[in-house]
Amino acid sequence: MTDGEPNTTGVFDSVSNSTRVEILRALADAHGDSPTDPWLAYSELREVVGIRDNGNFNYHLDQLGGLVVKGSPGYRLSRIGMSVVSAISSGVFDTEWAWGPIDAPGHCRRCDDPLQLRYEGGILWLSCGIDEHSVPLSIPPSLLESHPEGSETEIVERIAFLENQWGSLTRRGICSECQGYVEGRIETVPEEPEHYHYHGRCRRCGFHHGIPVGMFLASHPAVTSFYYERGVDVLTTPFWTLEFCAPGRETVLSTDPLRLGVGANLDGETLSLTLDRDGTVVSTAIAGASAEEPYNG
DSSP: OOOSSOOOHHHHHHTSSHHHHHHHHHHHHHHHHOTTSOOBOHHHHHHHHTOOOHHHHHHHHHHTGGGEEEETTEEEEOHHHHHHHHHHHTTTTOTTOOEEEEEEEEEOTTTOOEEEEEEETTEEEEESSOGGGOEEEOOOHHHHHTSOTTOHHHHHHHHHHHHHHHHHHHHTTBOTTTOOBEEEEEEEETTEEEEEEEEEEETTTOOEEEEEHHHHHTTSHHHHHHHHTTTOOGGGSOGGGOGGGSTTOOEEEEETTEEEEEEEEETTEEEEEEEOTTSOEEEEEETTOSSOEEOOO
8 A cells, every 4th residue: 555646647648549548448348248258359459449550559558558458368458447448438528518408306596496407518507597506516427428318307316316425425534536535524604604514625636525514414314214214215306406405504503512403304394413513413303202312423
């Protein structure tokens, strides 16, 4: 194990050439067709890629380094090579790709107008049409492009799941971008000091995660079970349609030490959660219950 920044410069150099990308894609297709025997013989791989010159082809193979494994049967992708192909296939590097718009459930929290989802400039936007009201979502093109037409409801559910997963990972101290360690706490929102959010920073990639308190708790076991027992899968429910996930829905119970209260309402019942400065849920209660039951999350 080594400390410090990973050495990824070589990987970017390796995939800077279209021929090398085609080699990786050919090997990825071979793995997809036969995962138990993903090897391609040298001649077969060269034919698939369409390179006649052996010297030119050998040069590009050599440049792929640890992304490709050479063996007696031929060539196959390494685990790192598979990760590179997956990243390329996700479409996150295609700055020109666009998608939508499609109608989204719910209404804009700022003007109450209907919402739509559209992807442009590398971001999926949840918008009522007013740029200042738009919310950026971290959803890759691969999720949007791979679904057939007419499955908008299914797409929205998967978008909701990925966004809720982001909150779940952050709550567990895991960066959704690089899976590094996230250290954070409950802080006031710089633009709206009367509101709170969970702010975390990844020690590895430096990504900052700012999540409304309710959304931060959406995947907490107390929340998921409360909704599940009442017939709702909260993990596939768009967070923007859940009132307790809206910014500013938290209640300050005390400031020293900091205690925030969040309430989720469904079918006339309310789940109340109390969390501390670190974002730990210290107690939960359902309206009508005889007492609060401590829960360390």
